[in-house]
Amino acid sequence: MNFEQNVCKQIPHLRRYAQSLTNDSVAAEDLVQDCLERALRKRLLWRRSGNVRAWLFRMLYRIFLNHRSSAATRREVSSTNPGEDLHVTADHDAQLLCRDAASAIERLPVEQRAALMLIVLENPSYEEAADILGIKVGTLRSRLSRAREFVREYCQPADRAPRTASAVSGSEGAMLRRVK
Known part of the structure; x- marks a missing residue:
């Protein structure tokens, strides 16, 4: 080829x-x-x-x-909120969770968003992703950790106690696992 x-x-x-x-x-x-x-x-x-x-x-x-x-x-x-005009009914919890996750990802610092989206979308090895971004593997892992934690915190309803990744179940747990 x-x-x-x-x-x-x-x-x-x-x-x-x-x-x-x-x-x-x-x-x-x-x-x-x-x-x-x-x-x-x-x-x-x-x-x-x-x-x-x-x-x-x-x-x-x-x-x-x-x-x-x-x-x-x-x-x-x-544009700060390109999807702001979208209307979702309250009975679509999964859609609301996805919208919250997308909103959280948009609010991440560029370096964290770039690392997270590269890993989530393209699934390279950490070494390859670090090479693509021009950073060390430890820096990549740190950015991913901070990005994942921010998305978790952002998607957590205000009326609930803080959740850990291990305490999340069902479709919410599957979504968090997909974010790595």
């Missing part, structure tokens, strides 16, 4: 990760487009023995960070 075919196989994964980073489908498409354009332009820098997927994800994440820092200097403002 040639380089272009390997890159094309990764596009759906790149889109999904970009969407989780930006929370905006237009910005996610732009991010993936920038990544693909850069990958094709710098194809000679890819080591043939290396993993093209990790190389692309690392590139996508770096472009995201660059866009984020340049947007901050331009003082661009992004």
